[in-house]
Amino acid sequence: MLDRNKNQTFKSELRQDLVTGEWVVISPKRKKRPSTPFIEAHYRYKEQAECIFCDPVKSHQEKDVLIYYDGNKRWIVRVFPNKYPAFQRRNSLNKKLHGPYLTEDAIGFHEVVVTRDHKRSLAYIDLSEVAGVLRAYQERYIKLMNKKFVDYILVFYNHGRTAGASVAHPHSQLIAMPFVSMDIQKEIWGAEDYFLKNRECVFCRMVDQELTEKKRIVFQNEYFVVFCPFASRMGYEMWLVPKEHHPYFERLEQGGRDKAAEALKEALSRLDKLLEEPDYNFYLHTSPCDGRIHSYYHWHIEILPKYSTWAGFELGTGIEINTVLPENAAEELRLIV
């Protein structure tokens, strides 16, 4: 067998699919990133002593770009550049043709947001700490959104090994990228299209419908509603959506942030209780920072537990088969407290 670790000096590049026009990131260096052994059974948490995120600076991670402390001057949240970035800062954007195939530098930023506690995820840490995490997302978002070549920033969280977390210590990530992907563009266009046809935001319409019908609601407070979407792609999928129309996550104010933190913690802890600590992903969808106005969009968070496997049919068609009625999922999540 060949040495699979050669090409270490190869920087991440974007390659365009010649048929669909969609991009992929080719990033061999990321294969070298450490993967902490998860403890089996309750397999998310490896021994704390060896954890590279308990003290990120000591464990040779990059220097913090943001740090929050509590009243006792202990750090609570810290953000630092990913040591194995999928997208990387560069001064110019190179495009190249290889025969008919197009490549581009995978230019951008890739950061890690770590909370202090090694074992407690966002479902279990104090509400104020969850609010701190959202504040960190927002602060870093605002820093990165006006950088050159940044058209979209995705904030996401991988919880557990089967959800793609390579390090067990709870952490989120921000990736700032030089284009808006087709899937996100599809949502943006869908929202624009609905707005032009109905003179109404499609997410506002959904929120209205959910608040009226009530049967897919999991939790709500003054500003936010968590519900299982009518067309859930995954069993126990939840969306956390501002009740009022808000296109831009980065404009969230403190009062809203505290309420978003409450709703997020509620959603995740109900999921944990009901499905007995499943692995899951969540990500934040907001308007692109591509210099255009996106007043018809509506930011929100999508939570996808690893409830079932997307197999050949899903991969081959992009159509998900969900075996859980969203109305049943919501009822279970609502009653689990």
Added chain:
Amino acid sequence: MLDRNKNQTFKSELRQDLVTGEWVVISPKRKKRPSTPFIEAHYRYKEQAECIFCDPVKSHQEKDVLIYYDGNKRWIVRVFPNKYPAFQRRNSLNKKLHGPYLTEDAIGFHEVVVTRDHKRSLAYIDLSEVAGVLRAYQERYIKLMNKKFVDYILVFYNHGRTAGASVAHPHSQLIAMPFVSMDIQKEIWGAEDYFLKNRECVFCRMVDQELTEKKRIVFQNEYFVVFCPFASRMGYEMWLVPKEHHPYFERLEQGGRDKAAEALKEALSRLDKLLEEPDYNFYLHTSPCDGRIHSYYHWHIEILPKYSTWAGFELGTGIEINTVLPENAAEELRLIV
């Protein structure tokens, strides 16, 4: 906790995402399908004595719709309706509005293609049996393609638990569905667009490039080439593509079928050797059977090993991060024999 098994009588339905317009299949009945315990370690093969696919008719599966025998009158390949169909035969297509949300009957067909041997997958059975499987795909495809409400048929294979196989005995599936999904449409439009701009099929162009460059080729014979696509979404992804322009899989002739079987068996057994029996999916992309002419499309098979996990970034953007250079993957797969 509520009884998650209620709503057993609920038939599969399609629900449309209000934002993107994409459909999902909500199919609670499929949750009741048996899941055979896989043996850990080499975990694909459970005890043969309890296998529901070793004698599908005895184990209360549906009646065969197709069966092939060998010279000794032992069955080699059999096809029967999936007992827990995601798409189901119906006489009329009902659409309903629930507030702003649209649903449609999940009308169609869902069949299972089983080979005789309980333990040997397509990588290990005789070449003539692999050719038999392709012939069964084709024969059933031709039967289903002209049925009312059938616009697309996906043939796919889930290998191993993490690739979504619920039964360990090797089997493929056909799903005939009443619409062309957006992901497939994206490919169809991409091919059409390329053809109109370049007066050439985009897949033919790729085949040319691969045969010239050689460095992403894994295997080739007279009619087919297997290569790691330039923009591979997954480590060790392979595409099996006819060298000549062929829009329609169902028109494949016996000579071509035998060569396709050889190329498929080669691809899968090289993958098995190199990655030590990974789980994987493959699916067949061909022109829709929606009554339109698709002369610019080019059928092929895409093979996706479960080499890494698509996590929050992939789910949130649709952009995959692949940590294996396709050129390296192809070299390893080419040299492994």
